[in-house]
Amino acid sequence: MSSCCVAIVGVGLVGKQVVQQLTSPALAGLFKIVSLTNSKHTLALSPSAPSLDAHTLLSLLPASSQPLPDKASHPAASYAPASPAELVKKLAADARANKQHTILIDCTSDLSVTELYPAAIASGLSVVTPNKKGFSSSSDLFQQIVDAQSAPNAGLVYLEATVGAGLPIISTLRDLLKTGDEVTKIEGVFSGTMSYIFNNFSPATPAEGPAPKFSEVVKVAKENGYTVSACQRLSCEFTEDVELTTRSVPPLAQEPHPADDLSGSDVARKLTILSRLLSINPSSLAALPSLPEGYASLSTETLIPSALADCPSGDEFVERLPGHDAEFDQLRSEAEKEGKVLRYVGVIDRESGVVKCGLEKYPVSHPFASALSGSDNIVAFHTARYSQRPLIVQGAGAGADVTAMGVVADAIKVAERMGVRVHL
Ligand SMILES: NC(=O)C1=CN([C@@H]2O[C@H](COP(=O)(O)OP(=O)(O)OC[C@H]3O[C@@H](n4cnc5c(N)ncnc54)[C@H](OP(=O)(O)O)[C@@H]3O)[C@@H](O)[C@H]2O)C=CC1
Numbered sequence: 001m002s003s004c005c006v007a008i009v010g011v012g013l014v015g016k017q018v019v020q021q022l023t024s025p026a027l028a029g030l031f032k033i034v035s036l037t038n039s040k041h042t043l044a045l046s047p048s049a050p051s052l053d054a055h056t057l058l059s060l061l062p063a064s065s066q067p068l069p070d071k072a073s074h075p076a077a078s079y080a081p082a083s084p085a086e087l088v089k090k091l092a093a094d095a096r097a098n099k100q101h102t103i104l105i106d107c108t109s110d111l112s113v114t115e116l117y118p119a120a121i122a123s124g125l126s127v128v129t130p131n132k133k134g135f136s137s138s139s140d141l142f143q144q145i146v147d148a149q150s151a152p153n154a155g156l157v158y159l160e161a162t163v164g165a166g167l168p169i170i171s172t173l174r175d176l177l178k179t180g181d182e183v184t185k186i187e188g189v190f191s192g193t194m195s196y197i198f199n200n201f202s203p204a205t206p207a208e209g210p211a212p213k214f215s216e217v218v219k220v221a222k223e224n225g226y227t228v229s230a231c232q233r234l235s236c237e238f239t240e241d242v243e244l245t246t247r248s249v250p251p252l253a254q255e256p257h258p259a260d261d262l263s264g265s266d267v268a269r270k271l272t273i274l275s276r277l278l279s280i281n282p283s284s285l286a287a288l289p290s291l292p293e294g295y296a297s298l299s300t301e302t303l304i305p306s307a308l309a310d311c312p313s314g315d316e317f318v319e320r321l322p323g324h325d326a327e328f329d330q331l332r333s334e335a336e337k338e339g340k341v342l343r344y345v346g347v348i349d350r351e352s353g354v355v356k357c358g359l360e361k362y363p364v365s366h367p368f369a370s371a372l373s374g375s376d377n378i379v380a381f382h383t384a385r386y387s388q389r390p391l392i393v394q395g396a397g398a399g400a401d402v403t404a405m406g407v408v409a410d411a412i413k414v415a416e417r418m419g420v421r422v423h424l
């Protein structure tokens with residue numbers, strides 16, 4: 001096989017970057033993009049037509065706010081209303097007919113798309129995704145995805161970018177486990193947004209002047225989160241209405257409503273994924289909690305003040321947050337009195353069977369306190385082999401370009417395993 005077909009569902013921040021990277025000179029000959037789908041429309045491309053560049057491909061998919069044109073402006077293109085379920089059936093039939101392996105790349109955050117993975121994998125498609133929901137929701141769905149890989153001629157599944165974006169966290173864990181190491185504990189800062197907030201609210205080396213208020217830091221994080229959309233679009237050259245100065249903004253990927261990150265559920269989903277990967281591999285250590293409802297079964301400390309729990313909009317949340325600054329000031333001064341800083345961390349402790357995430361205090365000399373900046377994630381693997389000092393993975397844990405790198409690197413692994421030769 002000299003190339004793989006690729007269908008991308010979800011063409012937002014990450015999906016656009018995936019298109020960009022798959023059509024780069026290094027990879028354009030190895031992957032053939034056969035469809036792009038947003039929440040409303042599917043653009044289908046004839047596999048026999050010459051490959052198109054990223055700009056042309058993306059310009060052929062109408063935005064979901066626009067109606068489908070009567071006729072495609074490119075001879076290789078055709079349109080249909082978006083139906084990921086129908087798409088999976090068609091891709092599987094085409095792959096069988098053309099004897100060409102096809103990768104479904106899900107760059108949505110939609111649970112209903114992940115519910116298609118078992119059927120997709122069992123019908124021979126491979127799935128590559130940064131979408132956490134399929135692996136961190138009910139244990140039934142997770143088990144169905146795992147079991148689908150045992151069907152005759154099943155496709156493969158790769159999920160590196162679900163944890164730490166492009167950082168090699170899932171692949172490191174898999175390598176440790178498959179080579180027989182015992183992973184006793186995984187701990188780290190797993191949220192780019194939480195990392196940014198606490199690196200600034202509770203720095204190891206405070207800047208001169210008054211300490212920042214929690215609400216001010218969250219507000220800046222929210223603003224940067226919005227700015228990164230503009231930043232990424234600029235780097236893809238799809239809009240002209242963005243000032244060049246936005247390039248200097250650190251790449252955050254905060255959810256539009258800060259409560260989605262501050263609730264800790266994003267970290268809980270990442271811990272669920274790692275915990276389940278640990279649990280499906282043989283180990284002599286005690287079993288971890290079964291997490292039947294996924295992230296919702298996990299002990300998660302929320303940072304949303306209870307009075308703001310039902311705040312409907314992100315703007316209103318940020319407006320009302322200053323009323324709760326005193327609570328966060330107190331947490332910070334308690335930590336400072338002990339010579340410590342605050343960090344929002346996740347822990348999977350194999351020996352005690354604890355899986356939890358919440359706010360913890362760390363001495364300023366600890367790597368979680370002093371080694372992080374921007375939206376960095378840091379993950380420490382404590383194992384039988386790495387018993388004296390943990391194996392540490394660190395770097396930007398959010399942002400469209402690094403997340404897309406994790407996705408595209410997974411697609412390369414699928415292609416290699418399907419017989420496509422990829423040279424150094
Ligand atoms: N951004 C980051 O730094 C990181 C993101 N991730 C994960 O990557 C995924 C994508 O994130 P991101 O690109 O930032 O999100 P965006 O919101 O920018 O993009 C999501 C895209 O999915 C589309 N979509 C939603 N539902 C459906 C559906 N049912 N069928 C087809 N398309 C659909 C949306 O379409 P429409 O345009 O029509 O609304 C949109 O194009 C998420 O799962 C996220 O958690 C993981 C790690 C880091």
Ligand SMILES: N[C@@H](CC=O)C(=O)O
Pocket residue numbers: 190191192193194253254255261266397398399
């Ligand atoms: N919102 C997440 C990014 C996607 O996983 C984060 O801040 O880490």
